[in-house]
Amino acid sequence: MVLSEDALIARIGATARARGLVKGIGDDCAIYRPRTSEDLLFTTDFFIEDVHFRRREHDAASLGRWALARSLSDIAAMGGTPRFCLVSLALPAWADEKWFAGFYRGLKKVAAETGTAVAGGDLSHAGKLVCDVMVCGSVAKGNALRRDCAKVGDAIYVSGPLGGWRNRQEIVPRLDIGRKLIGKATACMDISDGLSLDLHRMTKASGTGAVLDRGLPVLEGATLDQALHDGEDYELLYTAPPRVRVPGHRIGTIVKDRPGRVTFMGLPLKPLGYDHFRR
Amino acid sequence: MVLSEDALIARIGATARARGLVKGIGDDCAIYRPRTSEDLLFTTDFFIEDVHFRRREHDAASLGRWALARSLSDIAAMGGTPRFCLVSLALPAWADEKWFAGFYRGLKKVAAETGTAVAGGDLSHAGKLVCDVMVCGSVAKGNALRRDCAKVGDAIYVSGPLGGWRNRQEIVPRLDIGRKLIGKATACMDISDGLSLDLHRMTKASGTGAVLDRGLPVLEGATLDQALHDGEDYELLYTAPPRVRVPGHRIGTIVKDRPGRVTFMGLPLKPLGYDHFRR
Numbered sequence: 001m002v003l004s005e006d007a008l009i010a011r012i013g014a015t016a017r018a019r020g021l022v023k024g025i026g027d028d029c030a031i032y033r034p035r036t037s038e039d040l041l042f043t044t045d046f047f048i049e050d051v052h053f054r055r056r057e058h059d060a061a062s063l064g065r066w067a068l069a070r071s072l073s074d075i076a077a078m079g080g081t082p083r084f085c086l087v088s089l090a091l092p093a094w095a096d097e098k099w100f101a102g103f104y105r106g107l108k109k110v111a112a113e114t115g116t117a118v119a120g121g122d123l124s125h126a127g128k129l130v131c132d133v134m135v136c137g138s139v140a141k142g143n144a145l146r147r148d149c150a151k152v153g154d155a156i157y158v159s160g161p162l163g164g165w166r167n168r169q170e171i172v173p174r175l176d177i178g179r180k181l182i183g184k185a186t187a188c189m190d191i192s193d194g195l196s197l198d199l200h201r202m203t204k205a206s207g208t209g210a211v212l213d214r215g216l217p218v219l220e221g222a223t224l225d226q227a228l229h230d231g232e233d234y235e236l237l238y239t240a241p242p243r244v245r246v247p248g249h250r251i252g253t254i255v256k257d258r259p260g261r262v263t264f265m266g267l268p269l270k271p272l273g274y275d276h277f278r279r
Numbered sequence: 280m281v282l283s284e285d286a287l288i289a290r291i292g293a294t295a296r297a298r299g300l301v302k303g304i305g306d307d308c309a310i311y312r313p314r315t316s317e318d319l320l321f322t323t324d325f326f327i328e329d330v331h332f333r334r335r336e337h338d339a340a341s342l343g344r345w346a347l348a349r350s351l352s353d354i355a356a357m358g359g360t361p362r363f364c365l366v367s368l369a370l371p372a373w374a375d376e377k378w379f380a381g382f383y384r385g386l387k388k389v390a391a392e393t394g395t396a397v398a399g400g401d402l403s404h405a406g407k408l409v410c411d412v413m414v415c416g417s418v419a420k421g422n423a424l425r426r427d428c429a430k431v432g433d434a435i436y437v438s439g440p441l442g443g444w445r446n447r448q449e450i451v452p453r454l455d456i457g458r459k460l461i462g463k464a465t466a467c468m469d470i471s472d473g474l475s476l477d478l479h480r481m482t483k484a485s486g487t488g489a490v491l492d493r494g495l496p497v498l499e500g501a502t503l504d505q506a507l508h509d510g511e512d513y514e515l516l517y518t519a520p521p522r523v524r525v526p527g528h529r530i531g532t533i534v535k536d537r538p539g540r541v542t543f544m545g546l547p548l549k550p551l552g553y554d555h556f557r558r
Contacts, residue, residue: 004554006480022318023425026484028356028468029320029416031423034313039301041308044365044413046403051369077307086323088367088411090330122411124325132367132401132411134323137308144310146302189307201285205305275283 005123011097012104018084018117030084030119032136039144040083041137043074049092049129060102063131065110065171067103070192071135072114072173073234077190079145079182080137081175084119085111087133090126114175145181145188145238148205150254154186154239156210157248162195162233163222171234177247181238184246188238193275194229198237200260200271209257212264217249228264229272284402290376291383297363297396309363309398311415318423319362320416322353328371328408339381342410344389344450346382349471350414351393351452352513356469358424358461359416360454363398364390366412369405393454424460424467424517427484429533433465433518435489436527441474441512442501450513456526460517463525467517472554473508477516479539479550488536491543496528507543508551 009025018024022031034040047067049055058066068085075082087107091100111118116135150156159177174190181188187206191198195216203210218227239254240246262269288304297303301310313319326346328334337345347364354361366386370379390397395414429435438456453469460467466485470477474495482489497506518533519525541548 006554023423027426028353029322029359029423031357032319032321033420034315034317034319036313036315038313040311040313040319042311042363042365042399042413042415043308044367044399044401044411046367046369046401046409046411048369048403048405048409051403051405074307078310080308084321086321086413088323088325090325090327090409119321120323122323122325124327124330126327126330126407126409128406130325130327130369130405130409130411132323132325132409134321134365134413136321141312144302144308147306275285 008100008123011101012118021084021117021119024117024119032084037141038138039141041075041078041080041139041144042134043071044132044134045070047131047133055129060099061106064103064106067131067133068107068110069171069173071133072175073171073190073192075135075137076173076175076178077145077188077236078139079143079178079188080139081179082114082116082135082137084117085133085135086119087121088131089121090124090130092127092129095129114173143182145178145185147187147189147202150187150202150206150208150239152208152254152256154254155242155250156239156252156254157246157250158217159236159248161217161219162235163227163230164219173234174236177236180247184244185238185240188236191233191235191237193231195237196228196262196269197271199262202237203262204260207259209255209261210252211255212252212262212269214251216251287379287402290380291397300363300396300398303396303398311363316420317417318420320354320357320359320418320423321413322350323411323413324349326410326412334408339378340385343382343385346410346412347386347389348450348452350412351395351454352450352469352471354414354416355453355457356424356467356515357418358422358457358467359418360458361393361395361414361416363396364412364414365398366400367410368400369403369409371406371408374408393452422461424457424464426466426468426481429466429481429485429487429518431487431533431535433533434521434529435531435533436517436519436525436529437496438515438527440496440498441514442506442509443498452513453515456515459526463523464517464519467515470512470514470516472510474516475507475541475548476550478541481516482541483539486538488534488540489531490534491531491541491548493530495530
């Protein structure tokens with residue numbers, strides 16, 4: 001890389017403006033002035049070469065989009081609206097100025113679509129590309145959707161077809177659906193590690209079990225195994241009392257059972273989704 | 280690693296409680312309820328094996344302390360009080376459960392000393408250890424110390440002796456000094472990339488020059504070159520009108536000059552501090 005850190009930071013350029021963002025890129029910290037009416041949501045997600053993606057399979061702009069969309073999906077899962085992000089990026093030797101510009105072009109595009117300001121971050125070098133994106137979102141006070149409040153008798157939904165992570169380079173974070181679920185859903189999370197593991201986590205946190213006794217919406221070409229266990233789906237998984245009208249596909253029911261126990265078509269479903277340390 | 284992600288997260292255990300933290304580890308996002316009287320500060324810093332540290336030179340607890348202290352130094356530089364952090368950690372094969380426990384023991388110790396809650400983060404694997412720590416701090420509304428407000432005629436100070444990064448494994452973030460500077464200092468930042476580069480950045484952002492015409496406080500055993508250019512000092516660099524009493528060592532004066540130009544003992548001082556892409 002011929003450019004200095006300061007020059008690279010200057011290349012990132014202007015991004016979406018965020019309400020409340022007093023100071024973005026350029027000081028030791030970004031400064032945000034909150035409103036009394038809001039709770040703030042914070043999430044961070046790694047995006048690492050040869051762990052989350054292979055560089056030869058995706059262009060720089062797709063990777064930039066993906067890196068931010070992953071974190072935006074967590075904001076969607078809480079019913080929030082994204083405000084700003086901090087982007088930490090460690091660049092290997094192969095990532096030249098052109099790649100850097102492309103990555104930020106993709107990232108800033110999804111940032112602009114969702115009203116997310118790029119407020120800062122960190123730059124470093126590394127043997128393989130490492131990106132870590134922190135997003136701050138906001139939600140009306142007390143209204144955040146949590147994963148630990150599913151109730152026995154609730155219907156279980158997913159926001160869209162599953163099993164398609166290999167087919168999709170452009171994740172669309174389900175921010176609109178998340179916001180629509182406020183005041184309706186009892187529990188909500190995003191499916192980032194696969195339905196079987198994430199539903200296990202939701203029911204364990206809620207002290208309930210679950211039965212999946214309806215057809216799963218599955219993307220064309222995906223197998224049942226992929227729909228049940230593959231990560232990187234980024235659809236929302238949520239529960240609501242059966243009489244409450246919510247968008248999405250009903251896939252089952254929350255039941256009284258050992259916390260975290262899920263059955264699919266009458267058989268126990270193991271939480272086989274993606275785990276970084278058990279593979 | 281024999282443990283699953285969920286089991287590792289459970290091992291992190293309880294941390295300092297933060298005022299306003301409605302939900303910490305365990306959901307898609309942490310939830311923070313801000314006060315109207317505060318501005319919030321956000322910073323994130325990488326800490327990467329063979330870039331920022333070599334694992335054989337430091338035990339796990341020292342590295343955990345160091346990883347969080349780096350980011351706390353940025354909160355100190357704005358005059359803030361830390362509230363919570365998000366810790367992203369990608370573990371290589373050599374980092375076993377014992378190392379993980381030690382790392383979090385060191386990190387949680389400095390967290391407890393400074394009142395910083397560990398509110399979440401991300402876990403992954405990687406070829407080399409990568410840590411990225413985001414800290415949220417707070418400061419009374421409108422009171423954050425910035426780097427771009429130094430004024431011609433201001434005295435320039437550092438909070439302690441420079442040039443010692445190789446001698447110190449235990450950084451003490453200068454949170455107390457930062458808070459004392461509120462209402463007194465005109466500009467402030469931390470010295471993370473070396474005095475010559477960071478003073479260049481401060482004066483460039485402020486549209487001024489600077490002269491260093493007093494002796495520099497230097498750690499025993501450090502050379503002048505190390506005091507001027509070495510990174511990882513984590514002392515504060517700040518300016519104040521000469522009649523305002525502030526703690527620290529006066530090292531020079533802000534002058535009218537080309538923005539970013541610094542002279543030392545009458546000669547131009549090049550910004551040679553640490554840059555990830557120019558070495």
